[in-house]
Amino acid sequence: MTTTPPPAAAPESLLAAPDQASQAQISAEIAAAHADAERRVAAGEPLPTTLYDFPPYRSSILRHPTKNPRLVDPETIELLSPAFGQRDVAAIESDLTLQHAGEPLGERMTVEGRLLDSWGRPLRNQLVEIWQANAAGRYIHQRDQHPAPLDPNFTGAGRTVTDDEGRYRFTTIKPGPYPWRNHVNAWRPAHIHFSIFGSSFTQRIITQMYFPGDPLFALDPIYQSIRSQKDRDRLVGVYDHDLTSPEFSMGYRFDIVVDGPDATWFEPEKEH
């Protein structure tokens, strides 16, 4: 976590494009892209859950593949994945509120969940990494120049390894919504980035967890790059009062199911 990001070309958060679309235009494009996807799926075309070709997310236009992925039988190496264990992380890395001398500002929260495969089996000893903006919606990344305050007591990165029930748990601060320059007045709903390993490299996933009831959901072309509502709902953490600690923190539950080909069925627990 000490890697210094290189000074690089400014991402969309800094680029003031003169021809930026309005939110109304972006929202219309999102609706049209969803309708198109629905039509194609109804016609029998296999489309991914997350659309790679999704022009309302402007920076995807030149970065998405134009050809369908090639369906392939996984080889042995792809059916296994790197082995992680407690030696890979320090216990304190799962508490993002303890990384500095003082308490970070904002709404303290825990997020807890289980990592499961397509058959509901827990995935043990898997690495879970998270990163996020602070309570004001500011990332510590040097290329984030959003004029909201940095918090000297909050970095916003953590990692842990799942336990024997596939469970992970982080203590952090609820991130704020984040402005970016995809279009005029573009705001990302509050989110925590998640990076997860499964027991098979094919199950690897990087995604984002959101918070219930966010009014920005419908407006956000990244969240909406997932074409169906039921799949979008899977990225929303559930408020769980049983995870809320009296006079201390709010609790959210976010279970993660990794995908994988049928061949991943043949990999139950052998490395343990």
Added chain:
Amino acid sequence: MTVVPPRTHAPTPGQTVGPFFAFGLGYPAMNQVVFPHSPGSLVLGGTITDGEGAAIPDALVEIWQADADGSIPRARGACRRDGHTFTGFGRAFTSDEGRYEFWTRNPGAEPGKAPFFAVIVYARGLPNKLHTRAYLPENAAALAADPLLASLSGEERATLIATRTPDGGLTFDIRLQGEKETVFLAY
């Protein structure tokens, strides 16, 4: 053959890694699958480009590979390197010039099979991960017998085979879109 039972849990969808992953996903020596300059080590590197051929400076590449004898690493410690344990996993961020680099060694494979690095690419602007493979260029017979490579056109095939450099390293460029677009995989 074992019958695969019906799936009971729908997968969590993937999302873009976004622009600010470096402070969350970086860790010391993450691109050193082996210790630099150790016997048998080599540099595997390449450039990631977009549909206009422009370098992508905010991409993330991961490799996962067998050891030189074809065995699958089961040792822990890919996230906290000790400098000698071979865990088979590496992670690299692209530079301003869109270039990524790993210190690693040649993967092996099961007898008769073509050795490759399993590769995943993520980037700002890429809505979800992309899987691909970087095959070693040697062993023409194994490459010819590989079911994936055999199913591809000559041009597509070329996107999956790394180039050996004179110093024993490997070059594997990744084109997300357009001319010579890299073949990406679904399982």
